Amino acid sequence: MIDFHSFLPEDPKEAKRIFNTLPAEQQLEIVLKTRGKERIHYLFLSEHAEGLVQRLPELEVFLTIKEVGEKDCLDLISLTTAEQLQYLLDLEFWKKDELNPEKILHWMELLLESGEERVIQFIHTSDPEFIGLLLNKFLKVATADGDPIETSDRIPAFTLDQYYFIRFKEKAARSVFIPFLQTLYRVDEEGYRRLMEALIVELDSEMEEIGYRFRNARMTDYGFPDFEEALEIYRFVNPDFLTPEKSSSVTRIPGGTEKISPPFYLTFQGEGFFLSSVLSRIDDPQEQNRIKIELAALSNKAMVAEPIDIFEIDEMKRVTRKVFHYLNLGLQYLSGEEEVKALEALQSVPLQKIFQCGVGATLLLRSKAESILKEPWFSGNRENLNFLDPPHLEKFEGVLRRRPVLYRDGIPEDYKSLQDFRETKTSLEMVEAVTRFLGEKLHVYPQRLKELDQEVTLSTIFLTAWANQILKGTFQFEPIERIQL
Secondary structure (H helix, E strand, C coil): CCCHHHHCCCCHHHHHHHHCCCCHHHHHHHHHHCCHHHHHHHHCCCCCHHHHHHHCCHHHHHHHHHHHCHHHHHHHHHHCCHHHHHHHHHHHCEECCEECHHHHHHHHHHHHHCCHHHHHHHHHHCCHHHHHHHHHCCEEEEECCCCCCCCCCCCCCECCCCCEEEEECCHHHHHHHHHHHHHHHHHCHHHHHHHHHHHHHCCHHHHHHHHHHHHHHHHHHHCCCCHHHHHHHHCCCCHHHCCCCCHHHCCCCCCCCCCCCCCCHHHHHHHCHHHHHHHCCCCCHHHHHHHHHHHHHHHHHHHHHCCCCCCCHHHHHHHHHHHHHHHHHHHHHHHCCCHHHHHHHHHHCCHHHHHHHHHHHHHHHHHHHHHHHHCCCCCCCHHHHHHCCCCHHHHHHHHCCCCCCEEECCEEECCCCHHHHHHHHHHHHHHHHHHHHHHHCCCCCHHHHHCCCCCCCHHHHHHHHHHHHHHHCCCCCCCCCHHHC
Protein backbone atom coordinates (compact mmCIF):
# COMPACT_ATOMS: atom_id res chain seq x y z
CA MET A 1 0.00 0.00 0.00
CA ILE A 2 1.25 3.53 -0.77
CA ASP A 3 2.49 5.42 2.27
CA PHE A 4 -0.02 8.18 1.55
CA HIS A 5 0.91 10.58 4.33
CA SER A 6 4.27 11.34 2.69
CA PHE A 7 2.40 12.75 -0.34
CA LEU A 8 0.31 15.30 1.53
CA PRO A 9 1.00 18.90 0.45
CA GLU A 10 2.74 21.33 2.78
CA ASP A 11 -0.19 23.76 2.75
CA PRO A 12 -2.12 22.94 5.99
CA LYS A 13 -5.59 23.59 4.55
CA GLU A 14 -4.96 21.50 1.45
CA ALA A 15 -3.35 18.73 3.51
CA LYS A 16 -6.39 18.68 5.81
CA ARG A 17 -8.77 18.55 2.85
CA ILE A 18 -6.95 15.66 1.19
CA PHE A 19 -6.46 13.74 4.43
CA ASN A 20 -10.17 13.89 5.14
CA THR A 21 -11.02 12.37 1.76
CA LEU A 22 -9.48 9.15 3.08
CA PRO A 23 -11.65 6.47 4.70
CA ALA A 24 -11.44 6.32 8.50
CA GLU A 25 -9.58 2.98 8.34
CA GLN A 26 -6.85 4.46 6.14
CA GLN A 27 -6.55 7.51 8.40
CA LEU A 28 -6.10 5.17 11.36
CA GLU A 29 -3.50 3.14 9.47
CA ILE A 30 -1.49 6.31 8.77
CA VAL A 31 -1.76 7.42 12.40
CA LEU A 32 -0.50 4.03 13.61
CA LYS A 33 2.47 4.17 11.23
CA THR A 34 3.69 7.43 12.76
CA ARG A 35 5.04 8.25 16.19
CA GLY A 36 5.33 11.20 18.54
CA LYS A 37 4.59 14.68 17.22
CA GLU A 38 3.96 13.39 13.72
CA ARG A 39 1.20 11.15 15.08
CA ILE A 40 -0.36 14.11 16.91
CA HIS A 41 -0.25 16.08 13.66
CA TYR A 42 -2.20 13.46 11.71
CA LEU A 43 -4.67 12.80 14.52
CA PHE A 44 -5.75 16.43 14.56
CA LEU A 45 -5.59 16.76 10.81
CA SER A 46 -8.67 14.55 10.81
CA GLU A 47 -12.18 15.94 11.20
CA HIS A 48 -12.86 12.86 13.32
CA ALA A 49 -9.93 13.14 15.73
CA GLU A 50 -11.96 11.89 18.69
CA GLY A 51 -12.92 8.70 16.88
CA LEU A 52 -9.32 8.07 15.83
CA VAL A 53 -7.95 8.66 19.33
CA GLN A 54 -10.49 6.33 20.87
CA ARG A 55 -9.58 3.53 18.44
CA LEU A 56 -5.90 3.65 19.35
CA PRO A 57 -4.63 0.80 21.54
CA GLU A 58 -4.27 2.01 25.14
CA LEU A 59 -0.52 1.43 25.04
CA GLU A 60 -0.16 3.60 21.94
CA VAL A 61 -2.01 6.47 23.65
CA PHE A 62 0.33 6.16 26.64
CA LEU A 63 3.46 6.05 24.48
CA THR A 64 2.38 8.99 22.33
CA ILE A 65 1.90 11.11 25.44
CA LYS A 66 5.32 10.02 26.73
CA GLU A 67 7.03 10.73 23.41
CA VAL A 68 5.51 14.18 22.98
CA GLY A 69 5.14 15.27 26.61
CA GLU A 70 2.04 15.47 28.78
CA LYS A 71 1.67 19.25 28.59
CA ASP A 72 1.66 19.13 24.78
CA CYS A 73 -0.95 16.36 24.73
CA LEU A 74 -3.81 17.98 26.64
CA ASP A 75 -6.04 17.89 23.54
CA LEU A 76 -5.26 14.20 23.10
CA ILE A 77 -5.94 13.45 26.78
CA SER A 78 -9.26 15.28 26.57
CA LEU A 79 -10.42 12.90 23.80
CA THR A 80 -9.49 9.60 25.45
CA THR A 81 -12.08 7.06 26.52
CA ALA A 82 -12.58 6.25 30.18
CA GLU A 83 -10.73 2.96 29.62
CA GLN A 84 -7.77 4.67 27.93
CA LEU A 85 -7.49 7.22 30.74
CA GLN A 86 -7.70 4.54 33.44
CA TYR A 87 -4.90 2.67 31.64
CA LEU A 88 -2.73 5.79 31.66
CA LEU A 89 -3.30 6.36 35.36
CA ASP A 90 -2.71 2.72 36.28
CA LEU A 91 0.69 2.82 34.58
CA GLU A 92 1.61 6.24 35.96
CA PHE A 93 0.35 6.24 39.55
CA TRP A 94 2.20 3.24 40.97
CA LYS A 95 5.82 2.55 41.82
CA LYS A 96 5.90 -1.16 42.59
CA ASP A 97 3.12 -1.60 45.16
CA GLU A 98 2.99 2.00 46.38
CA LEU A 99 1.25 5.08 45.05
CA ASN A 100 3.51 7.78 43.64
CA PRO A 101 2.26 11.12 45.09
CA GLU A 102 4.18 13.28 42.60
CA LYS A 103 2.67 11.42 39.64
CA ILE A 104 -0.83 11.67 41.08
CA LEU A 105 -0.58 15.44 41.56
CA HIS A 106 0.90 15.85 38.10
CA TRP A 107 -1.85 13.87 36.36
CA MET A 108 -4.69 15.37 38.38
CA GLU A 109 -3.40 18.79 37.34
CA LEU A 110 -3.35 17.62 33.70
CA LEU A 111 -6.89 16.34 34.10
CA LEU A 112 -8.05 19.77 35.27
CA GLU A 113 -6.24 21.46 32.39
CA SER A 114 -7.96 19.10 29.94
CA GLY A 115 -11.25 20.82 30.72
CA GLU A 116 -14.25 20.43 33.00
CA GLU A 117 -15.98 18.02 30.63
CA ARG A 118 -13.02 15.64 30.95
CA VAL A 119 -13.07 15.98 34.76
CA ILE A 120 -16.82 15.24 34.90
CA GLN A 121 -16.35 12.21 32.66
CA PHE A 122 -13.59 10.99 34.98
CA ILE A 123 -15.88 11.38 38.01
CA HIS A 124 -18.77 9.53 36.35
CA THR A 125 -16.70 6.65 34.90
CA SER A 126 -14.12 5.99 37.63
CA ASP A 127 -14.77 3.64 40.51
CA PRO A 128 -15.51 5.64 43.69
CA GLU A 129 -12.90 3.48 45.45
CA PHE A 130 -10.26 4.66 42.96
CA ILE A 131 -11.11 8.34 43.50
CA GLY A 132 -11.14 7.76 47.25
CA LEU A 133 -7.72 6.14 47.07
CA LEU A 134 -6.28 9.22 45.34
CA LEU A 135 -7.91 11.67 47.75
CA ASN A 136 -6.81 9.66 50.77
CA LYS A 137 -3.18 10.19 49.81
CA PHE A 138 -3.48 13.96 50.15
CA LEU A 139 -6.18 14.92 52.64
CA LYS A 140 -7.73 14.23 56.03
CA VAL A 141 -11.45 14.63 56.69
CA ALA A 142 -13.41 15.39 59.85
CA THR A 143 -17.03 16.35 60.46
CA ALA A 144 -18.49 19.37 62.23
CA ASP A 145 -19.73 17.20 65.09
CA GLY A 146 -16.60 15.05 65.26
CA ASP A 147 -13.06 15.65 66.48
CA PRO A 148 -11.57 18.80 64.90
CA ILE A 149 -8.63 18.36 62.56
CA GLU A 150 -5.39 20.21 63.03
CA THR A 151 -4.35 22.82 60.48
CA SER A 152 -0.99 24.44 59.94
CA ASP A 153 0.31 27.78 58.74
CA ARG A 154 -2.96 29.42 59.89
CA ILE A 155 -4.75 27.96 56.87
CA PRO A 156 -8.32 27.06 57.85
CA ALA A 157 -9.75 23.67 57.01
CA PHE A 158 -11.45 23.59 53.61
CA THR A 159 -15.17 22.88 53.47
CA LEU A 160 -17.86 22.97 50.81
CA ASP A 161 -20.87 22.29 53.01
CA GLN A 162 -19.87 23.39 56.54
CA TYR A 163 -20.08 19.75 57.60
CA TYR A 164 -17.06 17.96 56.14
CA PHE A 165 -13.80 19.78 56.89
CA ILE A 166 -10.68 18.91 54.94
CA ARG A 167 -7.03 19.36 55.80
CA PHE A 168 -4.54 18.92 52.96
CA LYS A 169 -1.39 17.00 53.84
CA GLU A 170 0.76 19.22 51.61
CA LYS A 171 0.37 22.68 50.13
CA ALA A 172 0.70 21.56 46.52
CA ALA A 173 -2.41 19.40 46.90
CA ARG A 174 -4.70 22.37 47.67
CA SER A 175 -4.50 23.99 44.25
CA VAL A 176 -5.16 20.64 42.53
CA PHE A 177 -7.80 19.02 44.70
CA ILE A 178 -9.92 22.03 45.70
CA PRO A 179 -11.19 22.61 42.12
CA PHE A 180 -11.57 18.85 41.68
CA LEU A 181 -13.63 18.55 44.87
CA GLN A 182 -15.73 21.55 43.85
CA THR A 183 -16.61 19.86 40.56
CA LEU A 184 -17.27 16.55 42.31
CA TYR A 185 -19.59 18.23 44.83
CA ARG A 186 -21.49 20.06 42.09
CA VAL A 187 -22.07 17.06 39.80
CA ASP A 188 -22.51 14.33 42.43
CA GLU A 189 -23.22 15.71 45.89
CA GLU A 190 -24.31 12.35 47.26
CA GLY A 191 -21.17 10.68 45.86
CA TYR A 192 -19.10 13.43 47.48
CA ARG A 193 -20.64 12.72 50.88
CA ARG A 194 -20.05 8.96 50.55
CA LEU A 195 -16.41 9.61 49.69
CA MET A 196 -15.96 11.91 52.69
CA GLU A 197 -17.42 9.27 55.01
CA ALA A 198 -15.13 6.61 53.55
CA LEU A 199 -12.08 8.84 54.03
CA ILE A 200 -12.97 9.30 57.70
CA VAL A 201 -13.21 5.61 58.56
CA GLU A 202 -10.84 3.84 56.13
CA LEU A 203 -7.22 3.14 57.11
CA ASP A 204 -4.57 4.43 54.70
CA SER A 205 -2.75 1.09 54.45
CA GLU A 206 -5.93 -0.89 53.82
CA MET A 207 -7.12 1.49 51.09
CA GLU A 208 -3.77 1.34 49.31
CA GLU A 209 -3.56 -2.46 49.53
CA ILE A 210 -7.08 -2.87 48.13
CA GLY A 211 -6.36 -0.27 45.45
CA TYR A 212 -3.22 -2.13 44.41
CA ARG A 213 -5.15 -5.39 44.07
CA PHE A 214 -7.77 -3.71 41.88
CA ARG A 215 -5.05 -2.10 39.81
CA ASN A 216 -3.35 -5.48 39.25
CA ALA A 217 -6.67 -6.97 38.17
CA ARG A 218 -7.07 -4.18 35.61
CA MET A 219 -3.46 -4.67 34.47
CA THR A 220 -4.28 -8.33 33.81
CA ASP A 221 -7.19 -7.20 31.64
CA TYR A 222 -4.75 -4.93 29.76
CA GLY A 223 -2.53 -7.94 29.03
CA PHE A 224 0.01 -7.49 31.84
CA PRO A 225 -0.11 -10.73 33.89
CA ASP A 226 0.90 -11.13 37.51
CA PHE A 227 4.59 -11.49 38.33
CA GLU A 228 4.57 -15.28 38.73
CA GLU A 229 2.90 -15.84 35.37
CA ALA A 230 5.22 -13.34 33.68
CA LEU A 231 8.31 -15.15 35.01
CA GLU A 232 7.27 -18.18 32.96
CA ILE A 233 8.96 -16.61 29.92
CA TYR A 234 12.33 -17.09 31.65
CA ARG A 235 11.68 -20.75 32.46
CA PHE A 236 14.43 -22.97 31.02
CA VAL A 237 13.55 -24.63 27.72
CA ASN A 238 16.38 -26.65 26.20
CA PRO A 239 16.62 -25.50 22.57
CA ASP A 240 18.43 -28.72 21.64
CA PHE A 241 15.30 -30.76 22.30
CA LEU A 242 12.54 -28.47 21.04
CA THR A 243 10.92 -29.62 17.84
CA PRO A 244 8.42 -27.63 15.75
CA GLU A 245 4.85 -28.27 16.83
CA LYS A 246 1.88 -28.91 14.62
CA SER A 247 0.43 -25.65 13.41
CA SER A 248 -2.82 -26.30 15.29
CA SER A 249 -0.96 -25.79 18.58
CA VAL A 250 -0.13 -22.23 17.67
CA THR A 251 -2.61 -19.54 18.73
CA ARG A 252 -5.09 -18.78 15.97
CA ILE A 253 -6.71 -15.37 15.93
CA PRO A 254 -10.22 -15.18 14.49
CA GLY A 255 -10.67 -12.69 11.69
CA GLY A 256 -12.66 -9.51 12.12
CA THR A 257 -11.45 -8.74 15.63
CA GLU A 258 -11.80 -5.08 16.61
CA LYS A 259 -8.79 -5.18 18.93
CA ILE A 260 -5.76 -3.52 17.34
CA SER A 261 -2.35 -4.79 18.42
CA PRO A 262 0.03 -1.99 19.48
CA PRO A 263 2.51 -1.33 16.62
CA PHE A 264 5.10 0.00 19.12
CA TYR A 265 6.64 -3.42 19.67
CA LEU A 266 7.14 -4.09 15.95
CA THR A 267 9.22 -0.92 15.58
CA PHE A 268 12.07 -2.81 17.29
CA GLN A 269 12.20 -5.80 14.95
CA GLY A 270 15.41 -4.39 13.46
CA GLU A 271 17.06 -5.39 16.76
CA GLY A 272 16.97 -8.96 15.45
CA PHE A 273 18.22 -8.91 11.86
CA PHE A 274 17.64 -12.60 11.16
CA LEU A 275 14.20 -12.55 12.77
CA SER A 276 13.26 -9.41 10.83
CA SER A 277 14.30 -11.01 7.56
CA VAL A 278 12.16 -14.09 8.23
CA LEU A 279 9.17 -12.01 9.38
CA SER A 280 9.27 -10.11 6.08
CA ARG A 281 8.55 -13.39 4.27
CA ILE A 282 5.20 -13.87 6.02
CA ASP A 283 2.48 -12.42 3.79
CA ASP A 284 -0.64 -14.09 5.21
CA PRO A 285 -2.62 -11.30 7.00
CA GLN A 286 -4.03 -13.71 9.59
CA GLU A 287 -0.56 -15.06 10.36
CA GLN A 288 0.82 -11.51 10.58
CA ASN A 289 -1.94 -10.59 13.02
CA ARG A 290 -1.29 -13.70 15.10
CA ILE A 291 2.40 -12.80 15.41
CA LYS A 292 1.58 -9.19 16.35
CA ILE A 293 -0.75 -10.32 19.12
CA GLU A 294 1.69 -12.94 20.44
CA LEU A 295 4.48 -10.36 20.34
CA ALA A 296 2.41 -7.87 22.34
CA ALA A 297 1.56 -10.54 24.93
CA LEU A 298 5.20 -11.63 25.19
CA SER A 299 6.46 -8.05 25.52
CA ASN A 300 3.88 -7.27 28.20
CA LYS A 301 5.07 -10.30 30.18
CA ALA A 302 8.66 -9.11 29.82
CA MET A 303 7.68 -5.68 31.18
CA VAL A 304 6.35 -7.37 34.32
CA ALA A 305 9.13 -9.95 34.64
CA GLU A 306 12.02 -7.48 34.47
CA PRO A 307 10.37 -5.69 36.37
CA ILE A 308 9.99 -1.99 35.58
CA ASP A 309 9.42 0.14 38.68
CA ILE A 310 7.92 2.98 36.68
CA PHE A 311 6.65 2.72 33.11
CA GLU A 312 9.10 5.11 31.47
CA ILE A 313 9.58 4.95 27.72
CA ASP A 314 13.35 4.33 27.84
CA GLU A 315 12.83 1.34 30.13
CA MET A 316 10.06 0.01 27.92
CA LYS A 317 12.33 0.31 24.88
CA ARG A 318 15.13 -1.52 26.70
CA VAL A 319 12.84 -4.42 27.60
CA THR A 320 11.34 -4.61 24.10
CA ARG A 321 14.83 -4.74 22.58
CA LYS A 322 15.64 -7.63 24.91
CA VAL A 323 12.54 -9.47 23.68
CA PHE A 324 13.73 -9.18 20.08
CA HIS A 325 17.29 -10.15 21.01
CA TYR A 326 16.14 -13.40 22.63
CA LEU A 327 13.67 -14.09 19.80
CA ASN A 328 16.44 -13.59 17.25
CA LEU A 329 18.84 -15.88 19.13
CA GLY A 330 16.16 -18.50 19.72
CA LEU A 331 15.08 -18.55 16.07
CA GLN A 332 18.68 -18.79 14.84
CA TYR A 333 19.39 -21.62 17.28
CA LEU A 334 16.28 -23.59 16.27
CA SER A 335 16.84 -23.16 12.54
CA GLY A 336 20.62 -23.27 12.33
CA GLU A 337 20.33 -19.87 10.62
CA GLU A 338 18.45 -21.39 7.66
CA GLU A 339 15.61 -19.04 6.71
CA VAL A 340 13.35 -21.79 5.35
CA LYS A 341 13.54 -23.71 8.64
CA ALA A 342 13.15 -20.46 10.55
CA LEU A 343 9.97 -19.63 8.64
CA GLU A 344 8.58 -23.07 9.46
CA ALA A 345 9.45 -22.53 13.13
CA LEU A 346 7.73 -19.12 13.22
CA GLN A 347 4.59 -20.68 11.78
CA SER A 348 4.58 -23.73 14.07
CA VAL A 349 6.15 -22.63 17.37
CA PRO A 350 4.58 -19.96 19.61
CA LEU A 351 6.72 -16.84 19.96
CA GLN A 352 7.03 -17.37 23.71
CA LYS A 353 8.64 -20.78 23.09
CA ILE A 354 11.10 -19.23 20.62
CA PHE A 355 11.91 -16.56 23.22
CA GLN A 356 12.44 -19.29 25.83
CA CYS A 357 14.81 -21.04 23.41
CA GLY A 358 16.89 -17.87 23.25
CA VAL A 359 16.89 -17.67 27.03
CA GLY A 360 17.62 -21.41 27.20
CA ALA A 361 20.69 -21.02 24.98
CA THR A 362 22.19 -18.51 27.42
CA LEU A 363 21.32 -20.77 30.36
CA LEU A 364 23.17 -23.62 28.65
CA LEU A 365 26.21 -21.35 28.63
CA ARG A 366 25.72 -20.59 32.32
CA SER A 367 25.45 -24.30 33.08
CA LYS A 368 28.71 -24.89 31.19
CA ALA A 369 30.44 -22.09 33.12
CA GLU A 370 29.17 -23.44 36.46
CA SER A 371 30.48 -26.89 35.51
CA ILE A 372 33.93 -25.47 34.72
CA LEU A 373 33.92 -23.51 37.97
CA LYS A 374 33.39 -26.76 39.92
CA GLU A 375 36.38 -28.48 38.29
CA PRO A 376 39.58 -29.01 40.34
CA TRP A 377 41.38 -25.97 38.96
CA PHE A 378 38.80 -23.40 40.13
CA SER A 379 37.50 -25.62 43.00
CA GLY A 380 34.23 -23.69 43.05
CA ASN A 381 35.99 -20.49 44.18
CA ARG A 382 34.90 -17.51 42.07
CA GLU A 383 37.93 -15.54 43.25
CA ASN A 384 40.03 -17.85 41.09
CA LEU A 385 38.36 -16.37 38.02
CA ASN A 386 40.67 -13.38 38.49
CA PHE A 387 43.47 -15.46 36.96
CA LEU A 388 41.65 -15.28 33.63
CA ASP A 389 42.72 -12.72 31.06
CA PRO A 390 40.26 -10.31 29.47
CA PRO A 391 37.99 -10.80 27.63
CA HIS A 392 37.63 -14.34 29.03
CA LEU A 393 37.16 -13.02 32.58
CA GLU A 394 34.34 -10.68 31.55
CA LYS A 395 32.62 -13.37 29.46
CA PHE A 396 32.83 -15.88 32.32
CA GLU A 397 31.50 -13.45 34.93
CA GLY A 398 28.75 -12.22 32.61
CA VAL A 399 27.47 -15.68 31.82
CA LEU A 400 27.33 -16.62 35.53
CA ARG A 401 24.71 -13.95 36.22
CA ARG A 402 21.15 -15.04 36.97
CA ARG A 403 20.21 -13.77 33.53
CA PRO A 404 23.44 -14.08 31.52
CA VAL A 405 24.84 -11.03 29.76
CA LEU A 406 27.67 -10.55 27.30
CA TYR A 407 30.27 -7.99 28.33
CA ARG A 408 31.82 -5.90 25.57
CA ASP A 409 34.35 -3.27 26.64
CA GLY A 410 33.04 -3.55 30.18
CA ILE A 411 29.43 -2.88 29.14
CA PRO A 412 26.82 -5.63 29.67
CA GLU A 413 24.73 -6.47 26.60
CA ASP A 414 21.99 -8.96 25.81
CA TYR A 415 22.86 -12.07 23.86
CA LYS A 416 21.49 -11.08 20.47
CA SER A 417 22.57 -13.75 18.02
CA LEU A 418 24.01 -17.20 17.49
CA GLN A 419 27.36 -15.51 16.87
CA ASP A 420 27.29 -14.12 20.42
CA PHE A 421 26.44 -17.58 21.73
CA ARG A 422 29.28 -19.24 19.81
CA GLU A 423 31.74 -16.56 20.86
CA THR A 424 31.10 -17.22 24.55
CA LYS A 425 30.93 -21.00 24.06
CA THR A 426 34.37 -20.93 22.41
CA SER A 427 35.74 -18.77 25.23
CA LEU A 428 34.43 -21.18 27.89
CA GLU A 429 35.85 -24.20 26.05
CA MET A 430 39.21 -22.47 25.81
CA VAL A 431 39.23 -21.69 29.54
CA GLU A 432 38.27 -25.29 30.31
CA ALA A 433 41.03 -26.74 28.11
CA VAL A 434 43.72 -24.36 29.39
CA THR A 435 42.96 -24.82 33.10
CA ARG A 436 42.85 -28.61 32.73
CA PHE A 437 46.23 -28.52 30.99
CA LEU A 438 47.70 -26.29 33.69
CA GLY A 439 46.52 -28.58 36.45
CA GLU A 440 47.10 -31.98 34.88
CA LYS A 441 50.31 -31.30 32.91
CA LEU A 442 52.05 -28.40 34.66
CA HIS A 443 50.59 -28.99 38.15
CA VAL A 444 49.89 -25.28 38.46
CA TYR A 445 46.87 -24.42 40.60
CA PRO A 446 45.51 -21.16 42.06
CA GLN A 447 46.79 -21.96 45.56
CA ARG A 448 50.37 -21.90 44.27
CA LEU A 449 49.76 -18.74 42.23
CA LYS A 450 48.39 -16.91 45.27
CA GLU A 451 51.69 -17.47 47.06
CA LEU A 452 53.53 -15.40 44.45
CA ASP A 453 54.28 -11.75 45.20
CA GLN A 454 52.83 -10.50 41.91
CA GLU A 455 49.60 -10.70 39.94
CA VAL A 456 49.53 -13.56 37.47
CA THR A 457 47.08 -14.48 34.71
CA LEU A 458 46.86 -17.54 32.48
CA SER A 459 48.71 -15.72 29.71
CA THR A 460 51.58 -14.99 32.13
CA ILE A 461 51.80 -18.70 32.98
CA PHE A 462 51.91 -19.78 29.35
CA LEU A 463 54.40 -17.12 28.29
CA THR A 464 56.69 -18.08 31.17
CA ALA A 465 56.41 -21.78 30.34
CA TRP A 466 57.08 -21.06 26.67
CA ALA A 467 60.15 -19.01 27.58
CA ASN A 468 61.40 -21.94 29.69
CA GLN A 469 60.87 -24.23 26.70
CA ILE A 470 63.09 -22.00 24.58
CA LEU A 471 65.75 -21.33 27.22
CA LYS A 472 65.83 -24.63 29.11
CA GLY A 473 64.08 -27.11 26.85
CA THR A 474 61.29 -27.79 29.34
CA PHE A 475 57.75 -26.44 29.18
CA GLN A 476 57.21 -25.49 32.82
CA PHE A 477 56.07 -22.58 34.94
CA GLU A 478 59.25 -21.67 36.79
CA PRO A 479 60.94 -18.32 37.41
CA ILE A 480 63.49 -17.19 34.84
CA GLU A 481 66.56 -15.39 36.07
CA ARG A 482 67.10 -11.98 34.53
CA ILE A 483 70.58 -13.02 33.38
CA GLN A 484 68.99 -15.75 31.24
CA LEU A 485 66.94 -13.29 29.24
